[in-house]
Amino acid sequence: MKGTKKGVDVWEATQRRLKVVFRDFDNVVLAFSGGKDSGVMLNATLAHMREHGITKKITVVHFDYEAQYQATTDYVTEVMTSNLDLIDPVWICLPMAVISEVSMYQSHWKPWDPELEDIWVRPLPDAPGVIHTGNVPEGFPKYDGVWDYTFQEQVSRWLHRCSGADRTAILVGIRTQESHHRQAAIHREDKHAMWQSYRWTTKLSDGVYNAYPIHDWNVEDVWVANGDRQWSYNELYDLFHLVGVPLSDMRVASPFRGEGQENLKLYREIEPDTWGRLVGRVNGANFTAIYGGTRAMGAGKIKLPEGHTWKSYAVFLWKTLPEERRAEMLPKIRTTMRYWTVSGGALTTGTAANLRENPPEDAAIEFLGAPTDNRKRKTPMEVVRFSRYPDDLSGRGPVAELPDWRRMALCFLRNDWQLKGMGFGQTAIRHTQRVRALEKLKEVL
Structure with missing residues (x-):
């Protein structure tokens, strides 16, 4: 070992x-x-x-x-x-x-x-x-x-x-x-x-x-210990291996969570009887198993529909969501927009340099220097503020770092009602304020 x-x-x-x-x-x-x-x-x-x-x-x-x-x-x-x-x-x-x-x-x-x-x-x-x-x-x-x-x-x-x-x-x-x-x-x-x-x-x-x-x-x-010591283990991993799941992707997770969706479709191959019962248990299981990992749910390279900007497409998708989901998501969306257009957000200096060389056409950018808070960061950062929320910042840095309407539209396509794709952590209690959510996240971590 x-x-x-x-x-x-x-x-x-x-x-x-x-x-x-x-x-x-x-x-x-x-x-x-x-x-x-x-x-x-x-x-x-x-x-x-x-x-x-x-x-x-x-x-x-x-x-x-x-x-x-x-x-x-x-x-x-x-x-x-x-x-x-x-x-x-x-x-x-x-x-x-x-x-x-x-x-x-x-x-x-x-x-x-x-x-x-x-x-x-x-x-x-x-x-x-x-x-x-x-x-x-x-x-x-x-x-x-x-x-x-x-x-x-x-x-x-x-x-x-x-x-x-x-x-x-x-x-x-x-x-x-x-x-x-x-x-x-x-x-x-x-x-x-x-x-x-x-x-x-x-x-x-x-x-x-x-x-x-x-x-x-x-x-x-883990697997060396199981083999050398002849320990019992969940034989589901053997089945994962047989259907070609890479070692690093083999996980036992609830099939209805985000991290379990990739394996949801495997139920049809590994345990068809269980699959049949899953379909009737939770709304959307069948659709996700069929279309998860495809463009229909925001995977791969998404093509913007003709006649739309990413903002107009996101707004269109927003209107199709249930009222309850919109009510839960709206405070987070307002928070991220305020963060990037009022107080300014921290980006790595390399990404900030990319924005200087290739700024978006639809939003002016202010470069406000190094962060002034007390947070310890391993990577040099620079605070930037946008005059408006950008439409598409593709190619200017890591997707997970830059805010734009494209990223928001992908959250809607992926049923990501927690907006994890926009950097929000999972909260333990619905309808709580962001401060409480961050405190809860620290407890979980």
């Missing part, structure tokens, strides 16, 4: 971190999704416990999103019914609110909604530790319609209270290779809410900390 920057094998580094966890925390909870990362983390933790004679059980908590491959259900069932000498399973099947990004007409859905039992993708699991609407423990957090990220944090606090522990560690199987957000969770310079000086931890609340024991593993490390 590969080494860390300090020359320590990632397996050894993980075992050192687990030693700290079991030394400093009197309650350990492991968040298990059914994916490759949480699976290898669980196996590494169990190996550590057996090697060091740790007999006090850990809690393994799984949030079941109902709509998933049968292979994932089989793997979760195997995990939650094995090693019961070392784990207490908590398998949550409750109607929390989960974001849907396959339709502008249904912003969220609720797995295991008792009012829709006749169209559930699969029956409730029958195994130890399953919590459903018919057996919710006393004092359990509110769940019906609560956004899943918020609910997960509340369950973490509930497990801490129930344990009577002084400190609880929530082991989370994230790897920084997967995303910039995960990289920031470990390495951001302003990080202060952690246990002692261990940067691979993050404080959630009094006495409750997230811990990331495998944060420096690469995807190859």
